[in-house]
Amino acid sequence: MVGHQDSIEQLFQQSKGRWRGCDWVTHFGPMGLNLEGLKASQARIMAMATSGIESTQWLLASQWLQDLETDAILAEREANQAMHLIHSSQWQPAFEHLQRAYLLEQKYRPSRIWLPLYQAVYSMYHAISHCKN
Numbered sequence: 001m002v003g004h005q006d007s008i009e010q011l012f013q014q015s016k017g018r019w020r021g022c023d024w025v026t027h028f029g030p031m032g033l034n035l036e037g038l039k040a041s042q043a044r045i046m047a048m049a050t051s052g053i054e055s056t057q058w059l060l061a062s063q064w065l066q067d068l069e070t071d072a073i074l075a076e077r078e079a080n081q082a083m084h085l086i087h088s089s090q091w092q093p094a095f096e097h098l099q100r101a102y103l104l105e106q107k108y109r110p111s112r113i114w115l116p117l118y119q120a121v122y123s124m125y126h127a128i129s130h131c132k133n
Contacts, residue, residue, distance in 0.1 A: 035065060043061040
């Protein structure tokens with residue numbers, strides 16, 4: 001069991017800090033803005049530096065990026081909480097926290113950061129559940 005916890009811990013260490021914002025090519029809004037690598041604060045600057053429909057599109061993009069950045073922080077907090085629970089062998093609540101983490105990421109793109117950790121904990125949780133029966 002400890003070996004599995006170590007591999008889950010290693011997977012967590014590899015995952016944390018990797019999703020902070022938009023790190024993929026986008027075609028946002030009618031103008032098809034590519035927000036890859038931009039922060040909400042940068043999109044707000046673009047909104048102030050432009051006018052008309054372009055300014056509106058940048059403002060909407062900044063709001064979307066702010067939501068994404070907030071969800072990335074929340075997802076990492078969920079994963080951190082899950083790891084604390086795993087360290088005290090509370091697998092079911094850990095599994096639930098990781099599920100929330102990967103679902104937050106999946107709102108924006110297919111989950112590639114938190115889904116693998118969720119799947120590993122899910123497998124461990126079900127293996128433990130079957131051993132108890």
